[in-house]
Amino acid sequence: MPDTHPSVPAPARRMHPVQGGAAILALLLGALATTGATAQVGCPDPAGNGPALPLTAQQLTATTRDFAARYVAGDLTSGTCPDIIRRGYFYRNPSINVTLTGTSAGGSLSVNLRTNDDTCDPVLLVHAPNGEWYEDDDSGRGIGRIWDSLISVPAAQDGTYRMWLGHYHEGQTCDGALRLGYTGGGAAPGITYLAWERITSDQRQNAAQPDRMEPARGSGGTSFNPGAYDLYTGYTSDAGPSAPITNIQQTRVTLAPDHSYYAIPFAPNGVRFYEWNNPMFPGPDPGMAAVYYRNDDITTWRALCLLPADSPRSLCGPTGEPAAAALSTVAWDAITPNQTQFAAQPGGLNPIRGIVPGPLLTAGTYDLYTADAGPNGFAPYTNIRMFTVTLGSNRSYAADLGSTGVPITEQGSLQLSYGEPGPGQAMIYVRNGNPSIWRAICLLPAGTPRNAQCGTAGAAAPAATFAPWDAITNNPMQFAAQPGGLSPIRTVTPGPHFTAGTYDIYTADAGPNGLGPYTNIRLFTVMLGSNRSYSLDLGGTGLPIVEQGSLQLSFGEPGQGQAMIYVRNGNTQIWRAICVLPTGSPRGLCGA
Known part of the structure; x- marks a missing residue:
């Protein structure tokens, strides 16, 4: 990622460390084995499952092939896996497993990422059958403005080339195309086939x-x-x-x-x-x-x-290609009863996402479970029902969870809205037409034990998150480049997502340059809803916090059971500070 790559400047601020961090986290979050514990970090899995794409070197010789791609920032970074990842964010499982046959000595597999717009910034990671790792950010930019990552992988042996299509920026997702080509090998010169x-x-x-x-x-x-x-x-x-x-x-x-x-x-x-x-x-x-x-x-x-x-x-080329990719899994996913959440979506529907991760599911036969979800979409899940469905190749489906049945129907008109499912893939778009109660959905390969993959239906709500004192500048120019003139406050998780629930928000005057002392401290209790974004201005003595749906995609949309708070300081005379704690927590968690 070159230093000249465009980015939006973040507002100037002073983050104050929480004293006794480990003890405070243990006090607030409880044991790491609870539902709300941070996922274990690690490295990309060199044997990981992903959508299978069998190809021959001959198919890629003298002509390249393009495949629809989605670049998603995962939770693995150079901080979690410095020996493999140099930049960007990836998931543990590969985005696609290319099984290549018909290779020859001196052959090379070209892997190139194309973007759909100038703001998309993918990163690429490839694991070859010989155990070597290859990583790139934007070496393909010389091809043209919509071309990004480019890797030429020595491919002198048949096998599976696992590819991770990540994103340079945390929490970001964008779409494009994966272009594959092969040089070397094939038939003798002059023979066409x-x-x-x-x-x-x-x-x-x-x-x-x-x-x-x-x-x-x-x-x-x-x-x-x-x-x-x-x-x-x-x-x-x-x-x-x-x-x-x-x-x-x-x-x-x-x-x-x-x-x-x-x-x-x-x-x-x-x-x-x-x-x-x-x-x-x-x-x-x-x-x-x-x-x-x-x-x-x-x-x-x-x-x-x-x-x-x-x-x-x-x-x-071979006629007995590897078996179809392993069927996908969608753990319990709670869908809001708030009908305004679907209004801006094509057809009023949202795609459900598999463990792969992503919205593309492997075609096949599944057990589809539906349930009533608890407040804000949290467990316990009750009134669980099962339906067996078959998802066809290259097909999209719609399901409304508003009733006790699942009227799942093929929905071809939506397939291009979120990335068309490819051969051997399917998508399910879902909504909750019941305005009174949250509903939940889980999708498992037919015959899979429900509790093993859907997740427990009686789990408690995840532990709440918190944000220690965060001082916000009084310079209005720092907010000018931000969407809506606001910037998200970040939790100790880390990240901008709060667990939905009730919180005590403290505001204060922050002293020169935001370094304290903090004075005129005031307390406000607020409810943060699931899948909601909020904005507030610290310029006054009150706390005008309002739901702000139009900003939720600017910094990464909050998911089910999550919320975000965007903040600015409209007071041009003095720095202001904010701290967000689960209701009833000691204010000492804010820090000094």
């Missing part, structure tokens, strides 16, 4: 293409040498790229120079191969041929491979 290409059965995927056709991108790009070829077709299951290829059929075809052709698999087990020219496509290079394809079989994914006649079929 198409390794196994799996084609979705979802007829919407190519709706914008001329005749719904997609150009075949082989070892020579979109052009093939003229001559005789063996065209192989096969079936895959609805798991798409994660499933074995079966029922393989062979057809001999001839490609003439300066001609284009289409190949269309269809049910039950055939393929149409004809000459086809469309002015909307550029056609092949001079003296070469082009091939286009689509899948007219709406019942299942299909696969294509095109090899020079009499070439060994092994050049297509």
